[in-house]
Amino acid sequence: MKKQPQKLNLKGKKITVIGGGLIGASWASLFLAQGMKVVISDPKPDIQDYFNGKLDGNIADLKKLGYTIDSDYKNNLSYIADTASAVQGSDYVQENGPENPAFKQDLWQLIEANSPEHCLFLSSSSGITISQQGTKMKNSSRLLIGHPFNPPHLIPLVEILAKDNDAGVAAAMDFYHSLGKVPVLLHKETPGFVANRLQAAIFRECVSLVADGVVNVKELDDIMTASLGIRWAVGGPFVSFHLGGGDGGFPFFLHHLGPGMELIWKDEMSKPVTYDEKTTQLLDSQVKEHYGNKSLVQLAEERDEHQIALMNTFSKMK
């Protein structure tokens, strides 16, 4: 019987956010909103201005999602650039540093040496496995993956991975569930975990179709949001194709439409796709042509507004 995550009272619990960039700032906003004591550890000279420029908007997003947030949440925020000092007495560490194995290996060695025995180590890494990150740790099984989707304060999924640490898995599942996230435990390590492997596979074909001139980046995006984006927001690929089999369900789908899909796979894999200079320049120029009329802040605000509206609609349907 699968153990259901428990709702923890995280108020007053201390978490160190290593790396206060795009992902760390979003995480830190959510942790503050939940009443946690948050230490942001980032050597970036302007880290306080950077995070302050993100926090109010992120908190407003969370209130639109129905989070109840104490007005004194900012009192629980501090900044300590020195890693060893920043993890003293921490109950949790959420790591959001550069996606660089050597960086993460050195970092976890330092964190392990300076944090409490009970501290839960969580890495946001997009695809560097525990095995790769923990090479310099005394006990790498203490390290878990808690991989979010950008922006973590909004997108529900957190992919959990552990190595021989059932207690850590339970603690991580409880932690993210208590934050209002949807933690999913993966059963095997694989580079890129699951969501990013899916994303990478689909994006490989997106790049191929644009590089071949079949569509431009805006047409590709419109095709995605007018079809798969809607379909997979309400039902994943397997249940969607179960329905695609009509009265025969998934078995008939495989029998009827499987061979054709295998031919597409063969064609897709026959095409080399790389971010070579020609492709990179083409993609950059088309993204600038179609999306350059708005700032990244405007595009992110539009994205967040639409995602919040979608998630609130889904919440009402539960």
Ligand SMILES: NC(=O)C1=CN([C@@H]2O[C@H](COP(=O)(O)OP(=O)(O)OC[C@H]3O[C@@H](n4cnc5c(N)ncnc54)[C@H](O)[C@@H]3O)[C@@H](O)[C@H]2O)C=CC1
């Ligand atoms: N960007 C994305 O869409 C997603 C990224 N991730 C993962 O999150 C992690 C962070 O990615 P981003 O936030 O996008 O990168 P980012 O470049 O925005 O942030 C990284 C931060 O780490 C800081 N940093 C550098 N050295 C440091 C040190 N010694 N101690 C503490 N902080 C240090 C930098 O100053 C920077 O603020 C990566 O592992 C990435 O794979 C996960 C999900 C989505």
Ligand SMILES: O=C(O)[C@@H](O)C(=O)[C@H](O)[C@@H](O)CO
């Ligand atoms: O897309 C996301 O938010 C995450 O899955 C990521 O990890 C990053 O986008 C990037 O690593 C995509 O490969």
